[in-house]
Amino acid sequence: MTTRSEPAADRTDPSLGAIMSERRRLINLAYRLLGSLADAEDVVQETYVRWYTLSREQQEAIVSPGAWLTRVAGRVCLDLLGSARARRESYVGAWIPEPLPDRTEWLDGRPDGGGPADPADRVTLDESVNMAFLVVLESMTPAERVAFVLHDVFRYPFAEVAEIVGRSPAACRQLAASARRRLRASRRTVTPAARRAGIIREFKEAWEAKDLPALIGLLDPDATAIGDGGGRVEAMARPVAGRDEVARYVVDLAERAPGLCLLERSVNGQPGLVLQLGGVTVAVMAFDVEGDRISRIWGVRNPEKLRAWALD
Numbered sequence: 001m002t003t004r005s006e007p008a009a010d011r012t013d014p015s016l017g018a019i020m021s022e023r024r025r026l027i028n029l030a031y032r033l034l035g036s037l038a039d040a041e042d043v044v045q046e047t048y049v050r051w052y053t054l055s056r057e058q059q060e061a062i063v064s065p066g067a068w069l070t071r072v073a074g075r076v077c078l079d080l081l082g083s084a085r086a087r088r089e090s091y092v093g094a095w096i097p098e099p100l101p102d103r104t105e106w107l108d109g110r111p112d113g114g115g116p117a118d119p120a121d122r123v124t125l126d127e128s129v130n131m132a133f134l135v136v137l138e139s140m141t142p143a144e145r146v147a148f149v150l151h152d153v154f155r156y157p158f159a160e161v162a163e164i165v166g167r168s169p170a171a172c173r174q175l176a177a178s179a180r181r182r183l184r185a186s187r188r189t190v191t192p193a194a195r196r197a198g199i200i201r202e203f204k205e206a207w208e209a210k211d212l213p214a215l216i217g218l219l220d221p222d223a224t225a226i227g228d229g230g231g232r233v234e235a236m237a238r239p240v241a242g243r244d245e246v247a248r249y250v251v252d253l254a255e256r257a258p259g260l261c262l263l264e265r266s267v268n269g270q271p272g273l274v275l276q277l278g279g280v281t282v283a284v285m286a287f288d289v290e291g292d293r294i295s296r297i298w299g300v301r302n303p304e305k306l307r308a309w310a311l312d
Contacts, residue, residue: 092231
């Protein structure tokens with residue numbers, strides 16, 4: 001994505017602080033839309049480039065710069081989502097959203113309403129960044145994803161969503177409803193946060209001990225594990241299905257990497273594990289827990305998706 005430096009004169013603009021204060025919210029929005037922090041940063045950079053190509057008179061004529069920036073970022077994301085599908089078809093192995101550490105914590109939601117009428121359908125910002133949620137977003141069409149995230153997560157009214165998606169408010173309402181149905185169909189039994197953390201800790205300890213029976217006991221009978229190496233590092237060629245198979249894969253991994261260090265970390269707001277060799281992060285694992293069993297494991301090994309963990 002092309003970028004350019006901002007004009008020096010604009011750096012002394014008294015409105016600059018207000019404009020740049022939107023950056024974190026735009027990053028949060030773009031990450032949820034794209035599942036990639038690197039792409040989100042590019043989108044925000046491009047959005048600011050477009051702002052600074054406007055003349056001073058054009059900037060001053062914009063009543064709400066924050067709303068303008070959101071519209072531009074949303075449209076750039078919508079365009080990228082279309083091309084991302086083609087890129088991911090040629091991606092080596094499974095594509096998993098980029099995992100984020102705890103320090104990239106999520107903004108408060110938009111306070112001025114615009115969310116769905118049924119509180120049961122409301123999506124919190126914490127929920128909207130967990131790996132299971134992001135994986136469901138990947139199954140949506142670009143228009144569904146943008147309409148749903150803007151309306152149900154960030155509480156933008158459909159009239160504003162329509163300006164970004166380029167469809168009528170009624171059509172955007174239908175897109176969000178379709179996305180909502182996908183999400184409801186994927187939702188599992190909710191496990192309290194403390195219990196999730198305890199289960200991941202037990203899994204870590206069983207993994208370190210290479211205790212196959214204990215690992216099997218912590219996994220759902222239909223558990224699956226998916227790895228993302230992006231063709232840059234070795235990762236499982238296809239999903240591993242079934243608790244016995246997943247447990248054996250984990251033990252085999254421990255035996256092939258005797259110096260592997262497992263660290264408990266928050267991954268996308270949920271209990272997860274960071275795998276290190278020689279002090280270097282080589283993988284980040286996110287989990288989905290149903291009841292007292294782990295149902296899904298996502299392991300990201302692609303180094304390009306681990307940049308945010310280099311300083312963790």
